[in-house]
Amino acid sequence: MSQQYPPQQPNQPYQQQPQQPGWGAPQQGWGAPPQPPKKNPIGKILGFGCLGIIGLFVVIGIISAAVGGGSSKKSDSSSGVKPAATASKDGKASTADKPKGAADDDKKADSKPATPKKKVVTFKVWGTAPAGALGPLDITYGSDSDNRKGKFVNGKFEATLPLNKDAMYYSLTAQLQGSGDINCSVTINGKTKRGHASGGYNICDAQLSSGLLGGWD
Template sequence: MNNQHPHHPHDPNQPTWPPEGYGPPPQPPKKTSVGKIVGLGCAGVIGLVVLIGVIGLAVGGDGDKDDTTKSSAPPTVPDTGRTADDLPEQDAKSKQAVTLKARTTAFSKSILATDGDYTSVLVTITNNGDKPLDVNPLYFTVTDSNGTKHTTELAVDEKQIATVELAPGENISGTVTGKNTFAPKYVTYTDGFLGDSYRADVS
């Protein structure tokens, strides 16, 4: 008696396990936590906002610094190195171009003087300007203590001031004479009749 198990032929209609030609079954995919993804996304957005804010502050800070420097710096005066606040105030009254002095003197009658009384004043005039100055006896008048103005009587006094042209820095002295006797108060010189006038009290 044969004890060997009889050989059963394979039935093609019966499935085999595991099926032939297939490996172990695939593992299911791992699930990613939705909360973790949302958390990482929010953190990235917050970090980006903070970074933009820091850059904006840095740029804005530099601009404010530049504006403050420009507005607070005092203006400088060219070629001096000093600011406008350091300069002294300019004198509103400039140096006079003419210096005039006057004092009483005795009348020295010339041969051309007619009968009558005269009053003379000795004047000294100096050219302080940078241009020639014309001097003429007719450019002078004498005002008395009553306010009356006396014009010059020509050639009646031997010491009459001459008609000259004074160069810058030059001066000349001579008398200016008015008709009648009076108390002279001040002398006025007018440069060319219509020019600037200069006055000197009689001492």
Template sequence: MSYQNQPQQPPQQPPPGWGQPPMQPPGWGQPPMPPRKNNAGKIVGFSCLGIVGAFVLLAILGSLVSSGGDTTAKSGGKTAVASEKPTKAAEKAEKAEKEEAAEKPKKADPKPKPEPAAAGPVKVSAKKATFTPGVLHDGGKYTSVSITIANNGDKPINVNPLYFSITDTNGTKHTAELAKDERQIDTVDLAPGENITGVVTGEGEFTAKYVTYTDGLFGDPVRGNVS
């Protein structure tokens, strides 16, 4: 079949809009916006780190303060103990002294000593002598002392063997024994400036320490040490 004789028809026009890309809704073909970065997490993280750091710092400061206080307390305690030691030592020493003083026996008041021979008008000198039996010696043991008595006053004094006594080294007092020694001192009155020597005898064997003379019953005693 031949188409050469058929008349040519003009080319047909495509309908309007054909061949054009279809219309897209506004914003459809645009790439999606990237999500915004959220900084809230970072802020929270930094806040937590700050809080933790603050707690750590406070803990360190607290430990330093505590250690300093302990050191001060210890040093203060040591100072207090050191200051208390001398006080306690002084108290112990004082207590020991009081106890020692309480244990010591109280010293007895010394007996009044007779007036020295040179202090008054009468002077008594004495020395050891050998016992020489007299007419009234009964065979017993006796001790004799040779005595010299001088009147240095301005009044006469009476001398009598009974006015003398002998005290031995043990403190025992021996009264004079009459007529036991043939050299017994005489009974006389001594005028001022006069003196007399004789023997005074005591019963028993002893070591004479001093001789005491008393003028009469109310006179003052005068002592002479035995040499």
């Protein structure tokens, strides 16, 4: 048998055969697999944008609800509306319904102001002073305008006088009557002057004088 060759095409060389679809490289022929369509990134961007807008509205709604609740509480507390005071049996409002400051004011009004303590001068003598031929211990105390006699009993003497701001001094003297040992003092506003005497007819002397600035020395 003779070998059959495909018929020659006109105007073409003998060896070159026309390229049939599907025979060559799979570029555009029927045998090549179809290429997948390219994904469009615009759809993703729009999807994320919509989700972001929805989330933003949700956050704004939560913040608005929280702010609205806080402002309502503040308006209730700052409205200044207070419960009416209930009257007690004596016609006065009870302290339970009164504001705190008003109850304190009522207590201050009811309490009487404390009267200031009067300033005094204190005179003291202590020790041993037996009576002598002229009698017991001789005590004299007071100010430049007021002198008084004191009595020594059971080894001590104590007396007070109201402080006179016009007095020039306050003093105390105690004279022994032959024997003994004594101490004496004058005290004004915490300031004290002391003296001492022992034996015979010696004198115990203590004195505080008014200073130029109102103090006592």
